Amino acid sequence: MEMAMSFVRFFVSLIIISNAGKEHIVSCNGGDLVLSDFYNETAISRIAFGSCSFPKKPQPLWEHISFQQPDLWVWLGDAVYADTKILPLVWTPSPLGEMVDKFNALKYSLAYQKFLRSGVQVLGVWDDHDYGSNDGGKHYKDRLQAQGIYLDFLDEPIESLRRKREGAYASYIYGHGNKKVKIILLDTRSHLRWGSDCDILGRDQWEWLEKQLSESNTAQLTIIGSGIQVLSDMPFTDKWTSCPSSYDRLMWLVQKNSRVIFISGDVHFGEFACLNNTSTGYPVYEITSSGLTGTCVTWITTDMCRWLLTNIGHSSKRLQPFITEMNYGLITIHWDTQPVSVTVEVRGEAGSYLKQTISLDQLEKTRNLNRCPQKIEEPPVVKKVTFYTGVFLLLSIVFIALLRLLAFIAKRVFKIVLCLLGITVKNAAGGSEYVNYKNKIIKRD
Ligand SMILES: *[C@@H]1O[C@H](CO)[C@@H](O)[C@H](O)[C@H]1NC(C)=O
Ligand SMILES: *[C@@H]1O[C@H](CO)[C@@H](O)[C@H](O)[C@H]1NC(C)=O
Ligand SMILES: *[C@@H]1O[C@H](CO)[C@@H](O)[C@H](O)[C@H]1NC(C)=O
Numbered sequence: 426m427e428m429a430m431s432f433v434r435f436f437v438s439l440i441i442i443s444n445a446g447k448e449h450i451v452s453c454n455g456g457d458l459v460l461s462d463f464y465n466e467t468a469i470s471r472i473a474f475g476s477c478s479f480p481k482k483p484q485p486l487w488e489h490i491s492f493q494q495p496d497l498w499v500w501l502g503d504a505v506y507a508d509t510k511i512l513p514l515v516w517t518p519s520p521l522g523e524m525v526d527k528f529n530a531l532k533y534s535l536a537y538q539k540f541l542r543s544g545v546q547v548l549g550v551w552d553d554h555d556y557g558s559n560d561g562g563k564h565y566k567d568r569l570q571a572q573g574i575y576l577d578f579l580d581e582p583i584e585s586l587r588r589k590r591e592g593a594y595a596s597y598i599y600g601h602g603n604k605k606v607k608i609i610l611l612d613t614r615s616h617l618r619w620g621s622d623c624d625i626l627g628r629d630q631w632e633w634l635e636k637q638l639s640e641s642n643t644a645q646l647t648i649i650g651s652g653i654q655v656l657s658d659m660p661f662t663d664k665w666t667s668c669p670s671s672y673d674r675l676m677w678l679v680q681k682n683s684r685v686i687f688i689s690g691d692v693h694f695g696e697f698a699c700l701n702n703t704s705t706g707y708p709v710y711e712i713t714s715s716g717l718t719g720t721c722v723t724w725i726t727t728d729m730c731r732w733l734l735t736n737i738g739h740s741s742k743r744l745q746p747f748i749t750e751m752n753y754g755l756i757t758i759h760w761d762t763q764p765v766s767v768t769v770e771v772r773g774e775a776g777s778y779l780k781q782t783i784s785l786d787q788l789e790k791t792r793n794l795n796r797c798p799q800k801i802e803e804p805p806v807v808k809k810v811t812f813y814t815g816v817f818l819l820l821s822i823v824f825i826a827l828l829r830l831l832a833f834i835a836k837r838v839f840k841i842v843l844c845l846l847g848i849t850v851k852n853a854a855g856g857s858e859y860v861n862y863k864n865k866i867i868k869r870d
Contacts, residue, residue: 460636461598461607462586468600469496470760472608473545475717475753476501476552476652476690480531482718485774487540490753493772496599498545499608501690501714502552502652504578505531507571508559516559521570524557528578549579550593550610552652552691553663560663562617563627572615591615594630596637598644604760607644609637611651613665623668631674638678638685645765645785646758647685655687656698656711659738662691680705684788686769687711688754693720694734695754695771696747697779699797706790708797710783711742712769714754722749736808743801748778 473495478484490498507524508516519527531537541547555575558565565571572593581587587595592615597608611634616627626634638647649655654664655675665672679685680703687709693716700709721730727749734747750773757768764786771779787796 460639460641461596463595463597465597465599466601467496468604468760469606470758471495472497472499472606472648472756472758473753474499474501474650474688474690474714474756476715477503477693477719478505478531478717479719480505480527480534484534484536484718486717486751486753487536489772489774491540491543491545493755494543495545495755497608498540498547499610499650499688500547500549500551500555500579501650501688502550503554503690503715504528504549504551506554507557507574508554516554518558518561518565518567521567521574524571524574525577528555528574532578547579548595548597548608548610549575550595550612550650550652551575551614553614556614558614561614562619563615565614568615590629592627592630594626594633603645605644606758607637607642607647609634609647609649611649613651613653613663619668623671625665625668625671625675634675635678638682640681642682644682645684646767647682648688648756649679649685650688652689653691654689654698654711654713656700656709656742657692657713657740658742659692659734659740661738676700676703676705676709679709680790683707683790684785685709686756686767686783686788688756689713690715694730694747694749695752695779696740697744697769697771697781698740698742699744699800700742701797706792707788710769710781710797712754712756712771714752714771716749716751717753718751720749720751736804737812739804741800741803742797744781744798745779745801748773750775750778752778 471494473490473493475486475490475498505527506516507519507527509519509523510516553559553561556565557567557571561568569591572591573588575593576585576587587593592612593610594612595610599606599608611626612630613625616624616630618624651665654662655672656666657664658666665675684707685705689711690713692713694713695715696713698711698713700711703709721734725733730749734749748771752771752773755768755770755772757770759766759768764784766782766784768780768782770777770781781798
């Protein structure tokens with residue numbers, strides 16, 4: 426009986442594995458169920474990722490990334506800026522046809538085509554600009570059509586289950602036995618809602634994620650990709666910590682598994698972060714790589730950008746100084762070391778800028794919470810206070826000046842209108858003036 430059952434199991438897993446790339450439930454390792462949307466038996470050891478690419482700018486990093494021979498490339502948002510800039514920092518959704526053109530400009534660019542020909546497999550999930558709406562969420566009216574455009578860009582097969590559900594989220598398992606990596610890509614746009622009842626993933630995606638991170642996940646390493654940053658608490662950006670209930674729920678789900686790390690994009694610089702105090706019972710790392718074709722230094726001077734990010738854009742979980750060079754992320758899994766370790770990097774034209782090797786046994790659940798490496802120093806509060814006071818004063822002056830200007834213009838316009846209408850205005854002396862349309866004032870008693 427036992428034998429027969431094993432045979433049945435064996436054949437079922439054969440059938441399922443032969444459908445690799447299509448099926449949701451994969452049985453391997455002698456029967457333990459592993460849930461994922463896609464499965465590929467081939468073990469992988471190098472995963473590159475990145476975000477924020479302007480197709481019209483030079484694309485110098487693709488050849489550097491190819492040189493690293495990654496098994497996978499993961500887009501983490503803003504693959505293109507599919508919306509339209511109307512003023513600095515002001516964007517509006519583009520017509521869908523224009524969106525397609527913008528994606529194609531990247532997809533068929535020489536540099537990216539050459540990169541694709543290296544044989545790398547491409548995965549991805551969007552953030553706001555490739556979703557089509559800057560800082561957009563569930564109320565973006567074209568979100569479902571944009572999903573089709575985005576999945577076309579990724580060359581997702583027409584029968585793919587990613588085309589059948591609302592949202593671009595997906596999960597993948599690569600490898601088998603004790604060389605399994607699970608990659609979970611979260612769609613933080615299609616169902617995003619801010620406000621007091623904020624929510625980042627939406628009901629269906631939460632349910633799905635709960636299954637992805639269930640106790641039956643036996644992957645040695647689980648990588649969760651999110652366009653927006655997860656651990657960061659720097660001001661002015663869209664991030665998970667801006668919606669505490671969703672952030673808390675995410676961490677709650679993460680604690681069911683050991684060895685989970687986050688990767689993210691969006692912010693136009695690169696950094697490592699690590700969360701000490703959490704229910705997970707192990708340090709949670711986040712690697713942010715953003716800026717494939719430019720970073721904040723593209724718009725303001727390097728000094729200004731670094732000063733702002735250090736003193737105002739400080740995040741309490743930042744591990745090392747951030748980097749403002751154009752960059753991509755790279756995760757290398759050393760399957761042959763005992764215990765298995767991963768090297769995480771933020772790299773660019775000059776090689777490796779941020780690098781850390783984490784032994785996977787350090788990411789096992791224990792009751793010892795504070796195991797993140799030493800974080801960088803907090804910036805002095807006085808700089809922050811000076812900055813915000815300065816900004817406040819400046820804005821006040823601009824505001825007052827604008828008000829005065831408006832008042833002045835309003836007065837003029839009012840006068841002219843009165844004049845055109847030929848209306849009488851009482852003057853202070855009590856007498857009245859008749860204003861005629863030729864602007865001549867005729868005194869009356
Ligand atoms: C599985 O991964 C290998 C190596 O990365 C790749 O060559 C192959 O095309 C993948 N197969 C599927 C079905 O995704
Ligand atoms: C961790 O939590 C403890 C207890 O709440 C607190 O005293 C400690 O400062 C926290 N450590 C960090 C690094 O946040
Ligand atoms: C984690 O906690 C330890 C001990 O409290 C502390 O030295 C380290 O700086 C913390 N790291 C982070 C990233 O919070």
